[in-house]
Amino acid sequence: MTGLQPGLEADRPAVTAFVGVGANLGDARHSVVEALAALGRLPGCGLRRASALYRSAPVDAAGPDFINAVAELHTTLSPLALLLALQAIEQAFGRERPHRHAPRTLDLDLLLHGAAVLHTPALTLPHPRLHLRAFVLRPLLDLAPDLAAPGLGPLADWLPGTAPQILEKLPST
Numbered sequence: 001m002t003g004l005q006p007g008l009e010a011d012r013p014a015v016t017a018f019v020g021v022g023a024n025l026g027d028a029r030h031s032v033v034e035a036l037a038a039l040g041r042l043p044g045c046g047l048r049r050a051s052a053l054y055r056s057a058p059v060d061a062a063g064p065d066f067i068n069a070v071a072e073l074h075t076t077l078s079p080l081a082l083l084l085a086l087q088a089i090e091q092a093f094g095r096e097r098p099h100r101h102a103p104r105t106l107d108l109d110l111l112l113h114g115a116a117v118l119h120t121p122a123l124t125l126p127h128p129r130l131h132l133r134a135f136v137l138r139p140l141l142d143l144a145p146d147l148a149a150p151g152l153g154p155l156a157d158w159l160p161g162t163a164p165q166i167l168e169k170l171p172s173t
Contacts, residue, residue, distance in 0.1 A: 015114030051139030134162035
C-alpha cells in the first residue's frame with residue numbers, strides 16, 4: 001500500500017479529461033472562474049486550458065441563465081476518484097441538490113475521461129447528454145475541434161443539432 005488516495009496511483013498513466021463547469025446562482029461568472037482555478041489545484045490533476053465563458057438559458061428548468069465553460073485536465077485520477085474530487089469542489093461552493101435541475105451555485109460534470117466508457121450508478125462516461133447540449137458541446141469543441149467520443153464519434157458532427165439552443169459567448173475580462 002502506497003498511502004495514496006483511492007484512485008490516485010503513482011503508476012496510473014495520465015489521461016485527458018474534460019469537465020463541464022456551470023453556475024446560475026449568486027455571482028455565477030465568478031464561481032465558474034474560481035472553480036476553474038480550483039480544478040487546477042486538484043492533486044493528481046493539471047488544468048491544461050479552459051474554454052471561453054458562455055451564457056445559456058437553463059435546460060428543462062426555471063431560474064437564471066447559466067454561465068458555462070469546459071476545462072481540459074491532465075489527470076492520473078481514476079474516473080470515480082475525479083468525480084469525487086469534483087463533488088468536493090461543488091460542496092465547497094455551497095452546492096445543494098434539492099431536486100433534479102435545481103438552480104445551482106456550481107455544477108461540475110465529468111464529460112470525458114480518456115477513452116473510458118462507464119455505466120455505473122454513480123457515473124456514466126461519456127456524459128450521456130454532452131452531445132445534445134450547446135452549452136457543453138460548443139466550449140468543448142473550442143478546446144478540441146477534432147475530438148471524438150466513444151460511441152458518439154466526432155463531436156463536431158453533433159453541433160448542428162444544437163443550433164436552436166441559444167448560447168452567447170461572453171467577452172473575456
